[in-house]
Amino acid sequence: MWKANDAKWLTVDVVGSSGGILITWKSSKWDLVSSSSGTFLMSMIIQDKSSSSQYLLSVIYGPISQSLRASLWDELSQVRRSFSGPWCVVGDFNITRYPEDHSRRRRPSSAMARFSNWIQQEELIDLPLLGARFTWTNGRASPIQSRLDRLLVSPEWLEAFLTIKKITLPRTTSDHYPILLTVEDENWGPKPFRFNSSWLHLEGLHQKIVEWWKSFQVKGFAGHKLLYRLKLLKEKLKEWRREETQNREAKIEALMSELQKIDRVSKEVPMSK
Structure with missing residues (x-):
């Protein structure tokens, strides 16, 4: 991916045949300030070497169990209380948020409601997804598809990166679509738009x-x-x-x-x- 002396990484081991988290970053651009991990979560505060700006990134692999999922929401909230700057939460949440997030349109559930309530409680922004409508498929002839993967950002993150977009990339070997968070025109700054x-x-x-x-x-x-x-x-x-x-x-x-x-x-x- 990058030359060996430029890549750093953190991991959370798999549990049985599921889970596992890998975070990599360019050490020439970012400094790792601190990190913490749990069974389903890895969080890190990173600092931009050019601007000294700091950001909190939390990567998750959500559990199926409702009780464990509730613990994950609590753990993420605790992580947030430790840092007031820009925050991004990304990963496979293993839960849909709305009935239309499933190709067969499931009924609203209490788990969906708790997920949405937690997002609103933490004032996170669920960025619009460009590209594919769903992020996971079972890959069968008549596939079941759903949007299990999300990328949530705080208002501070949005203020820091005004032109971010969340885009799905082509799926290859995985049953999940990769999601790219991209910043347009980062080097040139936002271009003014004038309505005539x-x-x-x-x-x-x-x-x-x-x-x-x-x-x-x-x-x-x-x-x-x-x-x-x-x-x-x-x-x-x-x-x-x-x-x-x-x-x-x-x-x-x-x-x-x-x-x-x-x-x-x-x-x-x-x-x-």
Whole structure:
């Protein structure tokens, strides 16, 4: 993955045929400040060598047992109380949050409710998942699929990385889809986006905005729902603006081509007055 002298790692051993956690990082970019582990959890505070900013990362492999799962929520809450900065919780939670997180749409359960309550209690943000709808499959001809894997971040993490996206990658040998948390334009900084009020007078745009807004499925408490809907709307408007610019340039190019043809013809045949 990286050259040997640049890679550091921490592990939690498997329990029977399940579990196990591996965290790796580039030692040239990150310093490990502290770490702690449990049966289903590994947490670490890391420091960016270039900025000295610190971040808390918790990686989990969730248990199936409801009692053990309750212990995991308590343990994660204790970890959070030890650090007030940006926090990211990622892993296979082994529990779905909503009925639509399952391909066969299960009924709401008390376990789902407790999971959602814990997320809201810790004020974590369940980032929208781009790419695949589900993160796990049993791989059969008529597969059962569900969203067991999640990546949750604190408001402080979101403030530190304004342009993060959570994307599923192609599945290879595992029955889980890898999830990539990526920061766009990290080296260049966020690009300003300006909404031109004259766009509202363009035919069809108002209806598009209404349709886009209704299509956004964002989970979380009210403030973050609004934040992410606005963020997704901005992305849609950027895409629309690019398409409009390309269409406009294509039309200009076509008109210029026609004018050149007319110009050539006018040089060969005098145009009538």
